[in-house]
Amino acid sequence: MIIDYGNEDEQYRCRCNTTEFNEREIRKTWKCPHCNNPIEILLRINNKKYVTNRIKADQLKEGSLFAFFNSIHEILQVSVTNKNFIRLALKEYGGVEKDKDSFITIVLGSGEYW
Ligand SMILES: [Zn+2]
Numbered sequence: 001m002i003i004d005y006g007n008e009d010e011q012y013r014c015r016c017n018t019t020e021f022n023e024r025e026i027r028k029t030w031k032c033p034h035c036n037n038p039i040e041i042l043l044r045i046n047n048k049k050y051v052t053n054r055i056k057a058d059q060l061k062e063g064s065l066f067a068f069f070n071s072i073h074e075i076l077q078v079s080v081t082n083k084n085f086i087r088l089a090l091k092e093y094g095g096v097e098k099d100k101d102s103f104i105t106i107v108l109g110s111g112e113y114w
Contacts, residue, residue, distance in 0.1 A: 001027070002102035003054065005067040011042040011114075030054040030103060042111050046070045049111025057086045058100040065107040066090060072107050 012021040014032035026032070026039050030053070038053040045067050052067060060066075064075045066088065073090035081087045085097045098104060 002099055003105075004057075004098065004102055005043075005045075005069075005105040007043045009044075012039050013042075013114075014039055040108070040114075041105070042114050043067075043105070045072060045107070049114075051108045051111055051114060052105045053108060054103045054105050056100070057098040057102050057104050060086065060088065060104060060106070067105040067107055068093070068096070 010023070012023065012026055013019070014021070014035060014037060016032060016035040016037070021039065030039050030041075031037065032039055038055060041052045041054060042049055043052055044050075050067070060075060060078050062075055062078055065072050066075050068090070073093050075088050076091050077089035079087045081097055084100060086100050087095055087097050089095050
């Protein structure tokens, strides 16, 4: 499994209950075992905390915020390169290719909401 961005000290939870998950409970799908929604992941990007989801590259949507090497870029366009890869056009960056089965970290908002 490829995880595109992450920290050693991430925290995991879902809005359906108040318990924190261990990584090993959720790392195969990054979805909640109770309600099947994406897990909320609290992590650092450039030393600030953010709430994120981790979703497969082939489920990304235009307009999402992509965590990438300690910065955050809006996804302007998602296109299929070939059967194995997705190409993302990132605002103020340009194009990157991702394995369609890799997990991409999408920023939902500031960690202050946690
Ligand atoms: Zn849940």
